[in-house]
Amino acid sequence: MKSRAAVAWEAGKPLSIEEVEVAGPKAGEVLVRIVATGVCHTDAFTLSGADPEGLFPAILGHEGGGIVEEVGEGVTTLAVGDHVIPLYTPECGTCEYCRSGKTNLCQRIRATQGQGLMPDGTSRFSKDGRTIRHYMGTSTFSEYTVLPEIAVARIDKAAPLEKVCLLGCGITTGIGAVLNTAKVEPGASVAVFGLGGIGLSVVQGAVMARAGRIVVVDTNPSKFEMARLLGATDFVNPKDFPDTPIQQVIVELTGGVDYSFECIGNVDVMRAALECCHKGWGESIIIGVAGAGQEIRTRPFQLVTGRVWRGSAFGGVKGRSQLPGYVDRYLAGEIRIDEMVSQELPLERINEAFHAMHEGRVIRSVIRY
Ligand code: NAD
Ligand code: AHE
Ligand code: ZN
Ligand code: ZN
Numbered sequence: 001m002k003s004r005a006a007v008a009w010e011a012g013k014p015l016s017i018e019e020v021e022v023a024g025p026k027a028g029e030v031l032v033r034i035v036a037t038g039v040c041h042t043d044a045f046t047l048s049g050a051d052p053e054g055l056f057p058a059i060l061g062h063e064g065g066g067i068v069e070e071v072g073e074g075v076t077t078l079a080v081g082d083h084v085i086p087l088y089t090p091e092c093g094t095c096e097y098c099r100s101g102k103t104n105l106c107q108r109i110r111a112t113q114g115q116g117l118m119p120d121g122t123s124r125f126s127k128d129g130r131t132i133r134h135y136m137g138t139s140t141f142s143e144y145t146v147l148p149e150i151a152v153a154r155i156d157k158a159a160p161l162e163k164v165c166l167l168g169c170g171i172t173t174g175i176g177a178v179l180n181t182a183k184v185e186p187g188a189s190v191a192v193f194g195l196g197g198i199g200l201s202v203v204q205g206a207v208m209a210r211a212g213r214i215v216v217v218d219t220n221p222s223k224f225e226m227a228r229l230l231g232a233t234d235f236v237n238p239k240d241f242p243d244t245p246i247q248q249v250i251v252e253l254t255g256g257v258d259y260s261f262e263c264i265g266n267v268d269v270m271r272a273a274l275e276c277c278h279k280g281w282g283e284s285i286i287i288g289v290a291g292a293g294q295e296i297r298t299r300p301f302q303l304v305t306g307r308v309w310r311g312s313a314f315g316g317v318k319g320r321s322q323l324p325g326y327v328d329r330y331l332a333g334e335i336r337i338d339e340m341v342s343q344e345l346p347l348e349r350i351n352e353a354f355h356a357m358h359e360g361r362v363i364r365s366v367i368r369y
Contacts, residue, residue, distance in 0.1 A: 176315015
């Protein structure tokens with residue numbers, strides 16, 4: 001079938017709106033009509049060419065909401081008409097990782113997913129006979145996309161897909177990093193570096209965890225208003241302290257925080273986020289994704305003296321079993337999404353979403369097909 005899609009033909013170039021060919025779902029796969037998709041910084045990261053796994057041409061996008069249009073042979077847990085969120089972190093339930101009880105990082109299809117291919121090693125996308133790669137197993141920048149059954153969460157049909165699509169990545173990642181990875185306890189102090197869709201969702205998670213002080217750090221002070229609305233208590237713009245390392249500013253303000261979260265993808269900020277943690281027990285969670293060749297550094301003494309460095313992917317959330325509950329909590333008014341949607345755009349204007357993100361003018365843009 002034909003589908004409208006935004007194709008990334010090569011790194012560093014704007015996306016190109018095309019009519020592409022989508023092959024039907026094979027065994028264990030489903031065809032989904034994407035109704036709406038967010039644009040996450042990770043899409044921009046891969047498009048920039050900094051992603052060691054970035055392959056082109058590809059159809060990017062991983063923060064979608066849609067409706068199942070067709071199911072392949074052997075699919076038993078999804079049906080035509082189901083409302084769904086695609087999962088870049090699938091949940092097969094049976095691999096070593098799923099069974100461990102220690103991680104959400106199902107590895108069942110990770111190898112082919114990283115190559116931009118379906119589990120059978122082929123792509124469902126093409127244009128004039130040229131193969132186009134999938135991306136993160138989701139490719140939500142195509143109106144029709146094919147997904148493995150294990151990479152689809154079925155959700156309540158009452159949920160507006162143009163809002164809950166953001167639970168496909170940003171909002172779940174931020175909230176989950178607080179609740180599942182850090183396990184922030186009531187009264188704890190928290191520092192959040194970077195106030196995009198991820199960092200603001202960390203703020204939201206910290207409020208849910210009943211954190212005490214929530215210090216937010218961003219070089220773009222226009223982000224502070226939304227952070228305040230969500231419950232942040234202290235606001236730090238590193239540009240106001242040109243001569244003082246930002247970790248020192250935060251330690252002077254708080255005595256060292258119990259938990260910090262890096263939501264930018266900047267390895268120097270990752271160091272600052274670790275070093276602003278309280279001696280003896282402070283934990284820093286890396287959420288930001290850094291480019292090929294980038295490495296983190298600190299004095300080992302920082303860890304010897306009790307600080308802990310962790311990372312978090314998709315907030316530690318198991319998509320098939322736990323994401324529907326996040327949708328329910330949105331419907332119950334317990335998770336805020338609407339405020340995070342700064343603008344809705346048609347697919348044809350998707351490059352404007354990337355510009356707006358780079359200029360810091362939006363929290364999230366949502367593309368509606
Ligand atoms: P975004 O671009 O919307 O937000 C980034 C924010 O960081 C902006 O507000 C910007 O002003 C701020 N910033 C930039 N440099 C700064 C600095 N030196 N000091 C302080 N603030 C600074 O991005 P996003 O969509 O929120 O994504 C954030 C990061 O999280 C990206 O690296 C993305 O790839 C990553 N990410 C990771 C996961 C995961 O599962 N681990 C999931 C989603 C996104
Ligand atoms: N391809 C990159 C890594 C990108 C990365 O870390 N992705 C996160 C999700 S970001 C969503 O916005 C993730 O889930 N990582 C776990 C995984 O298995 O990819 C690289 O550096 O190679
Ligand atoms: Zn993302
Ligand atoms: Zn698994």
